Amino acid sequence: MAANKELVLKMYEEMLKIRLFEEATIDVYQKGLMPGLAHPYLGEEAIAVGACTALENDDFITSTHRGHGHLMAKGGDMKKMMAEIMGKKTGYCKGKGGSMHIADVSLGILGANGIVGAGLPIAVGSALSSKRKNNNKVTACFFGDGASNQGTFHEALNMASIWKLPVVFVCENNQYGYSTAISKHIAIENISDRAISYGFPGITVDGNDVEEVYEAVKVAVERARKGEGPTLIECKSYRWTGHSVGDPGTAYRTREEVTENKAKCPIIKYGKKLVENGLATEENLNNIKSSVQEMVKEAVEYAIASPLPDENEIYQDLYV
Amino acid sequence: MRKIRYVDALIEALREEMIRDEDIFIIGEDIGPFGGAFKTTLGLYEQFGSERIIDTPISESGIIGTAVGAAATGCRPIAELMFGDFVTVAMDPIVNQAAKMRYMFGGKLKLPLVIKTNYGSGRSAAAQHSQSLYGWFTNVPGLKVVLPSTPYDAKGLLKTAIRDDNPVLFFEHKLLYTVTGEVPEEEYTIPFGVADIKRAGRDVTIVATGYMVTKSLQAAEELAKEGIDAEVIDPRTLVPLDKATIIQSVKKTGRLVIVDEGHKTGGITGELAAIVVEEAFDYLDAPVQRLGSLDVPVPFSPSLEKIFAPSEKDIIAAVKKIC
Numbered sequence: 033m034a035a036n037k038e039l040v041l042k043m044y045e046e047m048l049k050i051r052l053f054e055e056a057t058i059d060v061y062q063k064g065l066m067p068g069l070a071h072p073y074l075g076e077e078a079i080a081v082g083a084c085t086a087l088e089n090d091d092f093i094t095s096t097h098r099g100h101g102h103l104m105a106k107g108g109d110m111k112k113m114m115a116e117i118m119g120k121k122t123g124y125c126k127g128k129g130g131s132m133h134i135a136d137v138s139l140g141i142l143g144a145n146g147i148v149g150a151g152l153p154i155a156v157g158s159a160l161s162s163k164r165k166n167n168n169k170v171t172a173c174f175f176g177d178g179a180s181n182q183g184t185f186h187e188a189l190n191m192a193s194i195w196k197l198p199v200v201f202v203c204e205n206n207q208y209g210y211s212t213a214i215s216k217h218i219a220i221e222n223i224s225d226r227a228i229s230y231g232f233p234g235i236t237v238d239g240n241d242v243e244e245v246y247e248a249v250k251v252a253v254e255r256a257r258k259g260e261g262p263t264l265i266e267c268k269s270y271r272w273t274g275h276s277v278g279d280p281g282t283a284y285r286t287r288e289e290v291t292e293n294k295a296k297c298p299i300i301k302y303g304k305k306l307v308e309n310g311l312a313t314e315e316n317l318n319n320i321k322s323s324v325q326e327m328v329k330e331a332v333e334y335a336i337a338s339p340l341p342d343e344n345e346i347y348q349d350l351y352v
Numbered sequence: 353m354r355k356i357r358y359v360d361a362l363i364e365a366l367r368e369e370m371i372r373d374e375d376i377f378i379i380g381e382d383i384g385p386f387g388g389a390f391k392t393t394l395g396l397y398e399q400f401g402s403e404r405i406i407d408t409p410i411s412e413s414g415i416i417g418t419a420v421g422a423a424a425t426g427c428r429p430i431a432e433l434m435f436g437d438f439v440t441v442a443m444d445p446i447v448n449q450a451a452k453m454r455y456m457f458g459g460k461l462k463l464p465l466v467i468k469t470n471y472g473s474g475r476s477a478a479a480q481h482s483q484s485l486y487g488w489f490t491n492v493p494g495l496k497v498v499l500p501s502t503p504y505d506a507k508g509l510l511k512t513a514i515r516d517d518n519p520v521l522f523f524e525h526k527l528l529y530t531v532t533g534e535v536p537e538e539e540y541t542i543p544f545g546v547a548d549i550k551r552a553g554r555d556v557t558i559v560a561t562g563y564m565v566t567k568s569l570q571a572a573e574e575l576a577k578e579g580i581d582a583e584v585i586d587p588r589t590l591v592p593l594d595k596a597t598i599i600q601s602v603k604k605t606g607r608l609v610i611v612d613e614g615h616k617t618g619g620i621t622g623e624l625a626a627i628v629v630e631e632a633f634d635y636l637d638a639p640v641q642r643l644g645s646l647d648v649p650v651p652f653s654p655s656l657e658k659i660f661a662p663s664e665k666d667i668i669a670a671v672k673k674i675c
């Protein structure tokens with residue numbers, strides 16, 4: 033890993049893209065430019081980036097309501113994302129979906145999803161399709177700790193297992209489902225243990241360590257491609273913000289807890305590591321930051337300048 | 353009379369009923385200390401504790417199924433779904449279990465169960481968090497369907513729902529939660545199956561549901577300025593339905609406009625129109641007008657969402673078409 037300088041810098045940049053994009057998203061909301069809501073991915077960047085870096089371009093992902101990070105890491109276009117978040121005609125879904133429904137099937141992104149747990153069986157279906165078509169594609173399925181309590185999670189894991197489907201279940205354990213702390217909704221220590229009952233490997237990794245996530249998903253992807261079936265990878269991290277942009281996230285957890293977890297920032301941590309290992313200089317990292325800042329700024333400007341959809345588009349795209 | 357918000361009227365009903373009957377508990381996601389995503393249980397956890405205000409994992413099918421089992425065995429559960437759209441995740445316990453158990457078992461048990469949730473567009477919440485799906489449940493015998501449109505109705509109908517020995521689906525419009533209205537301090541309940549004439553009028557009958565009552569009343573005021581006197585009827589419960597009040601009104605006005613936020617196709621506007629055509633055809637002086645949401649998923653962008661559900665303007669236009 034450490035040897036591949038290009039790859040590690042790319043992962044750093046990708047995480048920073050998500051970070052700055054999400055900060056801009058919150059800003060856009062606070063300025064009243066976003067209709068509805070969004071669920072920020074701040075603090076969880078290493079999971080999307082580590083996992084998507086282990087995928088090929090034509091592999092699939094299913095995403096969640098907290099999807100901006102997944103979309104970006106899978107190659108999503110910032111401009112189209114921001115435009116969609118603002119409900120503009122130039123957005124990924126022509127303004128019809130918004131933050132919670134961004135999709136780009138050409139990039140293998142089968143959509144963010146507003147229904148918790150709905151992505152899991154869809155990922156199984158996508159993996160079944162790859163198996164039938166024998167095209168060697170893998171599906172990575174992102175979902176939260178909360179989602180692992182839906183029936184769909186259990187049904188999906190079992191089906192993927194009996195049919196040895198090429199799917200990697202990536203659980204983003206950010207310690208909360210909305211206001212509910214994990215200790216109140218799950219009685220076991222590691223969600224990855226749930227894989228045991230379905231007969232395939234489950235592991236827990238540090239979701240704030242992009243290389244650890246990458247390595248784990250890479251192994252799982254190889255296993256999937258070889259036809260050996262699914263893997264469950266639980267990535268432990270932390271949701272820095274409230275549940276959504278409208279929730280301060282302070283009613284059900286202490287400031288100390290948030291501060292403590294923010295100190296484990298996956299991006300700062302990785303930047304330090306790269307500098308220490310001589311893979312980057314502070315200057316390199318600063319340059320990356322400036323270029324990403326510019327990108328995000330352009331995306332916001334593009335979105336603001338874009339028109340809203342015309343009323344006559346309301347009936348378009350319903351049926352083929 | 354004092355004025356309180358719709359959401360506070362609902363909480364008051366929950367609180368009073370829970371004090372009255374120990375068998376009542378509430379079960380749902382983030383309803384405890386957090387007070388619910390729409391603050392519909394705020395303060396109840398502090399009063400009744402975790403045994404009666406039960407926070408659950410994200411497991412809608414489990415929540416409703418559990419409530420059905422508890423209702424079948426002597427409890428009086430109130431299950432809250434965070435968004436009305438999530439009824440889809442819990443469809444089996446609602447449709448195949450709750451609605452049918454009593455009948456299938458030959459009347460051997462009762463299911464005093466309330467499924468309490470919200471509905472409606474207008475908040476840029478997009479296709480999976482904005483639907484008005486209550487109409488579906490009118491097509492499932494064994495369920496009762498309630499749609500309160502004011503704080504007064506919200507409190508009185510919720511109390512009746514809680515005291516009913518059958519499964520009741522209770523749909524609150526998200527845009528109504530912060531609306532204030534008169535609610536007496538004294539105890540009262542509102543019987544199911546009794547429509548409310550929200551505005552009396554001579555020229556045209558507007559039957560409207562939920563939030564569409566608000567819009568219809570606004571439209572009626574505009575129409576009054578032009579000399580059209582509209583009667584606005586709120587059925588309040590779709591099952592059971594007060595046909596008599598609607599038919600009586602149509603017999604008086606001879607004209608009918610039906611306004612509902614569900615999709616027009618296959619929705620309840622068609623059912624209401626059919627009832628009037630069947631039972632009061634000879635009294636109609638003009639074709640029945642139906643307004644429902646457009647037959648597309650709820651679009652996200654405000655420029656599209658604003659034409660999705662019937663508006664005051666649409667209602668005025670529909671009335672003028674036949675008056």
Ligand SMILES: Cc1ncc(C[n+]2csc(CCOP(=O)(O)OP(=O)(O)O)c2C)c(N)n1
Nearest residue numbers: 098146147148176177178179208209210438
């Ligand atoms: C079926 C369903 N139930 C409830 C919700 C409301 N809701 C949206 S996100 C969320 C919490 C999800 O928790 P988790 O799966 O851990 O994901 P996270 O938000 O932490 O990323 C809830 C309860 C929903 N959107 N869909």
Ligand SMILES: [Mg+2]
Nearest residue numbers: 176177208209
């Ligand atoms: Mg979570």
